[in-house]
Amino acid sequence: MASAPPVFDDDMDPSHLAELDFGTAFAAPTDCPDCGSSRLTAQDAGDRTDFSCDDCRAEWAFRLGRIVRVTAGHAVPEPR
Amino acid sequence: MTEPWAATGGPRHGGVADDRVTLIDGSTFCISERDGRVRAGHAQGLFVRDSRYLSRWELRLDGVLPEPLTTHGKEPFGATFVGRMPPQPGLADSWLLVLVHRFVGNGMREDIELRNLSGEPVSCVVTLDVDADFADLFDVKGGVAGAKGTVSVGRGDAAIDFTHDAALPQGVRIESHGAAEVSGRTLRWVAAIPPRDSWTVTLETQPFERGEPLPLRHPYGRPVEHTEPARSLREWRERGPRVNTADGDLAAVLRQSVEDLGALRMFDPEHPHRAIVAAGMPWFMALFGRDSLLTSWMLLPIDQRLAIGTAQTLAAHQGAVVNPVTEEQPGRILHEMRFGQSAALALGGGTAYYGTADATALFVMLVGELRRWGLDDQRFKELLPHVDRAMTWLTGDGDPDGDGFVEYRRATENGLANQGWKDSWDGVTFASGEIARAPIALAEVQAYTYGAYRARAYLAGEQGDDDARRYWSGMAAALKRAFNETFWLPDRGWYALGLDADKRPIDALASNMGHCLWTGIVDDDKAPDVARQLLSPELFSGWGIRTLATSMGAYNPMSYHNGSVWPHDNAICAAGLMRYGFVAEAQRVAVGVLAAAREFGHRLPELFCGFDREEFAEPVPYPTSCSPQAWAAAAPLLLLRTLLRLDPELPQGRVSCDPAMPARYLPLEISGLRVGDDELTIRVTEEETVVRGLGTPPAQRRRPDG
Structure with a gap:
């Protein structure tokens, strides 16, 4: 199929571009951020859903578009 | 580096100023002033599982509030409030820096640090005034907070205990890790700080339910994990549609929509890959039927995953039995639910509440629209039985008096008094201002029901079931006829907002009839009057269509539903105007709302005040508005679709x-x-x-x- 005539210059202000990649925004975590394992399992964590890595046992929570480790047993130092 | 207090969920710098800071983790959130202070008598505090466990939190040094400098933080659940001791009279500078590190999660931990930047020792008295009222979240948001039950105060060793004697016994302990004097509702320390040194104390605020403490997510002595943006962790980024426009503000608004809807993503532990979103941050971090259905409808041209996930999730929890406490009825789509074994709602006490008059019809409409956008046969077949159970509710329990109109009346005193989208207690009024009495049949609910009948007829026709197609088309035609005969007010030139318990037309001039345009229930000969009213000075503020006209008795531009402007409401009205060919009117609404978005830093809030644009050059924020909020974030996408006049019918191969x-x-x-x-x-x-x-x-x- 012939390409359509361009309506935008290549050097158009990039702030005028919106990438509507909802597929990425709505995707569930699939890989452990620590060890990279794909064996990440959703689990009921009381009032939210956490993701547990079957390999390294790290647990993760999703919060406002960010992911955070919630496993208590990981790298917890002694109280100061 | 100074950043917004929450990378994806916080107020923007620039645009309309927002003086609140909100931290959130699961069902815990804390709203404070920009200096970290929680002011008594305001819609602020620490909330856990829908109750307010702190209603006051005020730090003072020698009896004086620290002077705020800035707020740091990129974690949704944590922030550092930076301030200083106000300079001594006659001096320009202060030598005492105040750092308050706050983390929320099943309670709150706060590390207070005073840094003496001078070469001389400093001593000061540090006090913290606290209080807890255990008020219900919705009462606080509605400005009618007050504890139900008795709150008593006790003191422990460097701790203050509040206990709430109510149906659900609650308590909270505010404990100092470091010796403190306790007097009434005040903790007190004397900080003696050597030159170039610091003084610290940690406070834990631990809630109790039925005598059991909730485990703090960030307890004393444990370093706080930092987050990564979830999207950046993926090696792949799915290429979605791209919009390139000459208008940088439109592009920014659309980009913000993606960020905000992604931030509101929720996960069903049983089906984590089904996309669903919470209604809004911080007040409504739960799945709401109406909100999620309308949000995913608005996204359909761009992404169908959310609509599929929403329909599947709501279908899985569709009402099966009659339960007056939760207002569950067979076939009814829920109003609100939370995942998790320990989740509980204020309404009904379970994890799901069904008191909504419109979600069931919207569910059918969404499945019909999904099919028009090409929903595959397998998932369509799985959803169809749920559609038919919804139809049974619409024509059965949804219309208890059998007059052909879907109506609502709450089953218990704990249920929602109003069960349309304007669900505040005073959200449905007559022109005089008189509050309408239930059962109430709302205009837009009939419009959605009409849309549901037409969707079901379409689905039947698509399957070659002519009998069902004729039946549901006939139901739609009958409802449209009855609606136009009963709801139209010829002497006013607009549709009644609804019918009250005595079948009296609720004669207020409101935005609801814009939704009637959207689904097509409005007779062609009445549409010009509706369009004229929606764009009249009484309803159109310049930024958008008000929920209620300025000429109405209950009008208040600073109210939740009686004169404010809601972006999602406007997007639906614009779609309705365009449907009936009122192009200039639809454009005017769309341009007004998108201009308001620019003023809010390109993030549309749940609502804003309905003051006229000529009176204030910027839209006036509503104080307890959710931001981000799902259907407000999705509204620009529906506006875009409306302005493109994009309409599919894929099973027939047409776009x-x-x-x-x-x-x-x-x-x-x-x-x-x-x-x-x-x-x-x-x-x-x-x-x-x-x-x-x-x-x-x-x-x-x-x-x-x-």
Whole structure:
């Protein structure tokens, strides 16, 4: 199929571009951020859903578009 | 580096000022002033599982509030409030820096640090005034907070205990890790700080339910983990549609929509890959039937995953039995639910509450629309039985008096008094201001029901079931006829907002009738009057259509539902105006709302005040508005679809696109738009529209006038 005539210059202000990649925004975590394992399992964590890595046992929570480790047993130092 | 207090969920710098800081973790959130202070008597505090466990939190040094400097933080659940001891009289500078590190999660931990930047020792008295009222979250948001039950105060060793004697016994302990004096509701320390040194104390605020402490997510002695943006962790990024426009503000608003809806993502532990979103941050971090259905409808042209996930999730929890406490009824789609074994709602006490008059019809409409956008046969077959159970509710329990109109009346005193989208206690009023009495049949609920009947007829026709198609088409026609005969007020020139318990038309002039345009229930001969009213000075503020006209008795531009402007409401009204051919009117609404978005830093809030644009040059924020909020974030996408006049009917192999974009957004191009098996590119200039990528030869149309 012939390409359509361009309506935008290549050097158009990039702030005028919106990438509507909802597929990425709505995707569930699939890989452990620590060890990279794909064996990440959703689990009921009381009032939210956490993701547990079957390999390294790290647990993760999703919060406002960010992911955070919630496993208590990981790298917890002694109280100061 | 100074950043917004929450990377994806916080107020923007610039635009309309927002003086609140909100931290959130699961069902815990804390709203404070920018200096970290929680002021008594305000819609602020620490909330856990829908109750307020702190209603006051005020730090003072020698009896004086620290002077705020800035707020740092990129974690949704944590922030550092930076301030200083106010300078001594006659001096310009202060030598005492105040750092308050706050983390929330099943309670709150706060590390207070005083740094003496001078070469001399400093001593000061540090006090913290606290209080807890255990008020219900919705009462606080509605400005009617007050504890139900008795709150008593006790003191422990360096701790204050509040206990709430109520149906659900609650308590909270505020404990100092470091010796403190306790007096009433005040903790007190004497900080003696050597030169160039610091003094610290940690406070834990631990809630109790039925005598059991909730485990703090950030307890004393444990370092706090930092987050990563979830999207950046993925090696792949799915290429979605791209919008290129001459208008940088429109592009920024659309980008913000993606960020905000992604931030509101929730996960069903049973089906984590089904996309669903919470209604809004911080007040409504739960799945709401109406909100999620309308949000996913608005997204349909861009992404169908949310609509599929929403429909599947709501279908899985569709009402099965009669339960007056939760208002569950067979076939009814829920109003609100939370996942998790320990989740509980204020309404009904369970994890799901069903008191909504409109979600069931919206569910059917969404499934019908999904099919028009190409929903696959397998998932369609799985959803169809749920559609039919919903139809049974609409024509059965949804219409208990059998007059053909869906109506609502709460089953218990704990249920919602109003069960349409204007669900505040005073959200449905007569022109005089009198509050309408239930059972109430709302105009827009009949419009959605009409849409549901038509959707079911479409689905039947698509399956070759002519009997069902004729039946549901007949139901739709009968409802439209009855609605126009009963709800139209010829002496006023608008539709009644609803019918009250005595079948009296609720004669207020409100935005609800814009939703009637949207689904097509409005007779053609009445549509011009509706359009004229929606754009009248009484309803149109310049930023958008008000929920209630300025001429009405209950009008208050600073109210939740009686004169405010809601972006999602406006997007639906604009779609309705365009449907009936009121192009200039639809453009005016769309341009007004998008202009308001620019003023809010490109993030549309749940609502804003209804003051006239000529009175204030910027839209006035509503104090307890959610931001981000799902259907407000999705509203620009429906506006875009409306202005493109994009309409699919994929099972029939048709897509219609006849743009009516205002010139300010042109040229505009959408590429990568998935429609069935095709990937479309739509290019719109002032001269022409080009659509490419359809299986058929490219369509080329002239831009319509207007």
